[in-house]
Amino acid sequence: MEVWFVVALVAATAVLWFSLRQIERQAASFRDELLRLRQETQAALIAQIGQLTQAFNQQLNDVRATLQKGLADAGQLSARAQENVGQRLAEATRAVTEVGQQLGGLQEAGRDLRSTARVLETVLSGARTRGSLGEIALERLLADGLPQGGFELQYHFRTGAAVDAVVRVGDKLLPVDSKFPLDAYRRLAEAETPEAQEPARREFARAVRKHVDDIAEKYILPAEQTLDLALMFLASESVYYEILLTEDSKGNLGDHCRSRRVVPVSPNTLYAYLAVILMGLRGLQVEENARRLLSHLSGLQVDLESFADVHSKLGTHLKNASQSYSEASARLEKLERSLALLAQGTLPEAAAELAEPKKN
Numbered sequence: 580m581e582v583w584f585v586v587a588l589v590a591a592t593a594v595l596w597f598s599l600r601q602i603e604r605q606a607a608s609f610r611d612e613l614l615r616l617r618q619e620t621q622a623a624l625i626a627q628i629g630q631l632t633q634a635f636n637q638q639l640n641d642v643r644a645t646l647q648k649g650l651a652d653a654g655q656l657s658a659r660a661q662e663n664v665g666q667r668l669a670e671a672t673r674a675v676t677e678v679g680q681q682l683g684g685l686q687e688a689g690r691d692l693r694s695t696a697r698v699l700e701t702v703l704s705g706a707r708t709r710g711s712l713g714e715i716a717l718e719r720l721l722a723d724g725l726p727q728g729g730f731e732l733q734y735h736f737r738t739g740a741a742v743d744a745v746v747r748v749g750d751k752l753l754p755v756d757s758k759f760p761l762d763a764y765r766r767l768a769e770a771e772t773p774e775a776q777e778p779a780r781r782e783f784a785r786a787v788r789k790h791v792d793d794i795a796e797k798y799i800l801p802a803e804q805t806l807d808l809a810l811m812f813l814a815s816e817s818v819y820y821e822i823l824l825t826e827d828s829k830g831n832l833g834d835h836c837r838s839r840r841v842v843p844v845s846p847n848t849l850y851a852y853l854a855v856i857l858m859g860l861r862g863l864q865v866e867e868n869a870r871r872l873l874s875h876l877s878g879l880q881v882d883l884e885s886f887a888d889v890h891s892k893l894g895t896h897l898k899n900a901s902q903s904y905s906e907a908s909a910r911l912e913k914l915e916r917s918l919a920l921l922a923q924g925t926l927p928e929a930a931a932e933l934a935e936p937k938k939n
Contacts, residue, residue, distance in 0.1 A: 606921045613914050620907045627900055635893050642886040649879040656875055671858050678854045685847050713757035713814040714743055716846060721746070721755075724853030740797040743812075745805075746856060753856070754798035754809040758790065764818050784827040788835055795839040808840040812849060819845035 714732070721730045721744060734745040734752070746753040763786040767779040791811065798809045813819040822843050825832045836843055844852055 602921070606918065609921065610918055613918060617911055624900070624904050631893070631896055631900065638889050642889065645882050649882055653875050653879060656871065674854055674858060678851060681850065682847065685850065713759065713812065716814045717744055717755060717757040717812050720846060720849050720853065724850055736800055736803050738800065742798045748806065748856060750804060752805045754805055755812055756794050756798065756809065757812045757814065759813045759815065759818050761815065761818065764821060780825060781827055784825055784832060787822055787832050791836050791839050791841045794841050799840060808842060810852070811841050811843045813843055813845050816845050816847065819843060
């Protein structure tokens, strides 16, 4: 009986020894598998992070190159705009100086013209002759004061009305009429007594008011791209000053012109108006350059917003990669604990249950 007990004990010991050897071999195999899994996970994460870093650097370099090019273009455009502004200001200064010099010459010429004004008014007794002279004088002044294409003679509106000239101010039109009521003015100038001057002045005022009203109604047409005013060109300086000084029962003629948005101009004052219009046209060119600069800056802002979007997406990818690495590390720690339990003699089923990841 004792022999069988010893044999059974030896057999049990052998079975136990073989079981422990098998568990050790399984634990060694499991440990190798965990090590291989860890190395593969680390290699995959390192490769993914390297790819993301390379993509980020490439996109960053592209955005940096775009930003540098945009800033260089904006700087060049700004420099050109500043240079153009400086040139325009210098040209405007020269133009103002030239206007002053030419106005001085015109004033001197005006003094000479006053001596021949009465003779000229006597010669211009016909309405057709007066109109032709006014149109010729207006054409010469416009050609001298504005660039080619800055004005147009005998412009026809869709209403059928034809104005003597229009000045192009950007996409707007400034009508200019060259007719003047010389007959009524001649009767006023020829009146020698106050009794004769009074009715002649009333007749002159009525003629001027009617002419101003006709200009306002026929030529100030915002629907046809005209400005909200018109010029009434008076080829005679004496008629111009008489309009500014004459008053009747309805008030001053100059006030009536302003109320109807009709500006009376003489040869002397028209040139000053043209100089101002010319500077305004140059200012529009400067404004166009500034608008182009703002357009380039807007494009640069779009590039910056695109870079911000790329940066945000890249941050999201890096965050996801970091989260995956943390989860893999947690699983690896669980497997290492399971391996430790197996090494301590825990049954393989229990070890496998502990090593299995939890399902969400």
